[in-house]
Amino acid sequence: MKCPYCDNKKTRVIDTSHDMRGGTRRRRVCDKCSQRFSSYERPILATPMLVKQDGTREEFSRDKLMAGIKVACAKRPVAAADIERIAGEVEAELQQLGKAEVKSKIPGDLVIKKLKNLDEVAYIRYATVYLGFDDLESIRKEIDRLLEAR
Numbered sequence: 001m002k003c004p005y006c007d008n009k010k011t012r013v014i015d016t017s018h019d020m021r022g023g024t025r026r027r028r029v030c031d032k033c034s035q036r037f038s039s040y041e042r043p044i045l046a047t048p049m050l051v052k053q054d055g056t057r058e059e060f061s062r063d064k065l066m067a068g069i070k071v072a073c074a075k076r077p078v079a080a081a082d083i084e085r086i087a088g089e090v091e092a093e094l095q096q097l098g099k100a101e102v103k104s105k106i107p108g109d110l111v112i113k114k115l116k117n118l119d120e121v122a123y124i125r126y127a128t129v130y131l132g133f134d135d136l137e138s139i140r141k142e143i144d145r146l147l148e149a150r
Helices: 062-073 080-097 105-118 120-130 136-149
Strands: 011-018 024-030 036-041 049-051 101-103
Touching: 062 080, 062 105, 062 120, 080 105, 101 105, 105 120, 120 136
Parallel strands: 049 101
Antiparallel strands: 011 024, 024 036
């Protein structure tokens, strides 16, 4: 791998670790400038195309999914690792379906379930946009359902 500091093509791996999703983190050192840096590798598996309600198709975007989750979790006691985990789990579940196309509702439903178990306020924020709550009464009903389920 090329050094990001001096563009030297000779670097050495000094440490390797693996995560639960099949990714590999490598700690590297440049033979020329001795700078250390990390690289992260993960397998690229096919994710299905998302079919939106209007029939258009869109590639699944982990970054777009994470952005939506981050907005819902803003200023909440939710660790960045939890957001990353949710996005990874949703992506993995879509890949495991083994389908070329899925309705765009599926990843949203998966996020909703995971946020509901993680942080109720983040869940309500996400649900407000995802489920299309357009008035306070529908939000209140959802909050009442959450409170009853406790």
